[in-house]
Amino acid sequence: MLSSISPLGERARNSRWWVTTTAYLVGSLAGGLALGGLAALLGSVVPEGVRSSPWVLGALALLLLVGLGYDSAPGAQMVPSWRRQVDVHWLDEYRGWVMGLGFGAQLGFGLVTIITSATTYGVVLLAALAGHLGAGLAIGAVFGVVRALPSVFMGGVHDRAALHAVFVSVERSAKTARIIARVTLGGAAAVLLVAAVGS
Template identity: 40%
Template sequence: MPGTGVLFALAVGSGVIAAVRSTWSPCGQSMLSSITPVAEAGRGHRFGSTATFFMIGALLGGAVVGAVCAALAAGLAVVDPPVGPRLALIALGALAGVLVDAGFTPWRTPFLRRQVNEDWLSAYRPWFYGGGFGFQIGTGVMTYVMSTAVPLTLAFAVLTASPRRALVVCIAFAAVRGSAILLTARCRSFADLQGFHRRFERWREPARRATIASLGLVSALAAVAAWASLPAGVALAAVAMLAVVFARPADLGTDPALAARPAPSARSQRAPVPAGPAGGSGSIDRIRAPLIEVVT
């Protein structure tokens, strides 16, 4: 049925939106400052290997969550609800996501304010911390949830009523989420990392508003498909555009990634030093503090 194809496309699109927005989470920023060519060289490791383990872990995380969604989708397939009501649920769910992400409800993002344990960087081997961090990131539900697009993606995956498609939606999210680790692949010095984080931080609010607009587009397209009504789609799109324009800006109280951060110590501001023969990391494991200070 054409409607099921539209539903699947909207679910995948929501997953991509969620993954991109999640890159600006505290956890995403941590990965982009803690697992870099500079940091890995300082620990005596190869960035390419660690990044590979990270992406593999992310895919595994997406597959685990995808298996759960696939099981629920299989149960929904037994009931076999018409595709129209399922598309309507997507339209209404995405609209609710627009309102929440724009700050117009009592429920404010982010949800699940949990970070990965950065002590792993100095305690374990690259395959473990790379894969472990990637797994948590890839699930989408074990660290900071920066947008309603994340839970909506999981709900939309179930609404496909197809185990295979539900699995694909979750793995697509994990693939995009995990590949973000490559953003710093060309940073070869501390100055490169500082410049990258300056540029990255400037895109925080535009990315947030683009996410709101994208959820609005998902809502509008789902409405047109569900009710065969172009005016309904236009109305929902208009609501989303108003939400983008009048969205409450992220501030210290609503976005912990911008919350007060400890000032870097003298030791943390030292230039990174190469690892010793035993693989010690010198001050490189504290690289995140001065990088964060640069963009505040």
């Protein structure tokens, strides 16, 4: 999908890349806000004393470690998720901004598209644990923006050679992204374990 939202692809569809990409970024931010906000509101139903109990903190830390193990296992496949994304026919049937907004919102919400890392589930767990709307929105906003940022690298793609160069760059950075995701999961689990032991 990343390759579809480029100046090269948008020019072929008589759309403007910057309009589609802006809509995509806004949609992803909105999706992330919705995800974090909803998780926080659901978490707020659970009394704060229960959410901060050693048993709950320990259980959530364990879940994050299970996700870390799943993501780190040799030859690991993707975590369980929906096996769908925005219908590719949207590319031909709708204006660029409509497609960008829709795909961005689905990507930012995270749970309604292909999930490539347990960090998506970690975001939901941490926002629910916070149980505070502001914290949930902040967590979701960061998630949504980070998910959509790679699209800005497509700005210079005006021919096939440039598209290929971006793919090579994305492939090279994939290992770093996986390491960051694993460190994030492990760090969050460690913080929760420390909190569980200290409470």
